Amino acid sequence: MLVAGVRALGGDVETLEVDDPRPLAPDEVLIEVRGAGIGNWDDIVRVGDWGVGTRPPTALGVEAAGVVRAVGAHPSGFSVDDEVLCHPVPLRDQGAWAPFLIAPVGSLARKPPWISWETAAIFPVPALTAEQVVGEALALHGGETLLVHGAGGITGGLIVQLANLRGVDVLATAGPRSAERVRRYGAREVIDYRDRMWPQHAKALAQGSVDAVANAAPGGAATAMTALGDGGRLATITPDLPSSTRGISATAVYVRSDGTQLDRLTALLASHWLSMPTPRSCSLDQAGHALAQVVAGQEPNGVVVTNDIP
DSSP: OOEEEEESOOOOOOOEEOOOOOOOOOOOEEEEEEEEOOOOOHHHHHHTTSSSSSOSSEEEOOEEEEEEEEOOOOOTTOOOEEEEOOOOOOOSSSSSSSSSEEEEHHHHHOOTTOOHHHHHHHSSSHHHHIIIIIIIISSSOOTTTTEETTTHHHHHHHHHHHHHHTOOOOEEEEEEHHHHHHHHHOOOOOTTTSSSHHHHHHHHHHOOOEEEEEEOOOHHHHHHTTTHHHHHHEESSSSOOOOOOOOOOEEEOOOOOOOHHHHHHHOOOOOOOSOOOOOOEGGGHHHHHHHHHHHHTTTTOOEEEEEEOO
């Protein structure tokens, strides 16, 4: 089958032919892909800095939405024609930028019919990452103050929303174009990240001290830590974890596949407790250019590789 991927680690993204999907293991399903998200993490996979379970030549893509077309002997309640979304890492076969994807049933969530394929395709990785920051790494609870650095991106925006749902007082940094949207997500105040004094502004705006920081800005973790009070908590989704100081606990969060967690998050999206931007769509042969645009920060609403299936 034709996929978008790489022939070697570090190579350019191109359209290449790979073997059709193999027979399924008992705990797997075969998904006809309707949409697959493109994120910064796909470039990390491309250059070999995130081992997702496959070797080139391979399709890229670690999140997808589609229709189940075949099931293994133990499908755990999933059936042919079910509509699903998933983050199926470690990958069992090819990545998601492909017509078909093999996924373990433990990675699957059911897609409600009123969520578009495009939105479902870009939801799994940022949603799981945000929940694992808010609910696990930081273990936030009502009445605390959280600073989200980089709230204008998809993952940062979901961190704001999930923290707000927990009754957390949220401060955020974002650019001027994103500020109003981040306020709608539930941030009490949005600070322009271009102001070099933003950590000091955050401390002044806190009702007490900043209890926790979630960093979603590349290279921003160390600066974000300066806004924390002594003994605070920092979680970053970027690979620049700073050394702990002043009794601050610092955690790097690497997204974990979890179908049950994703199912709960999808229900929040379907019930309009969470909001997502409307992404742009592209074809398999445009995936390389789209990835470059995402990495350059020029696709704030995200991009989805779609397959033309009637």
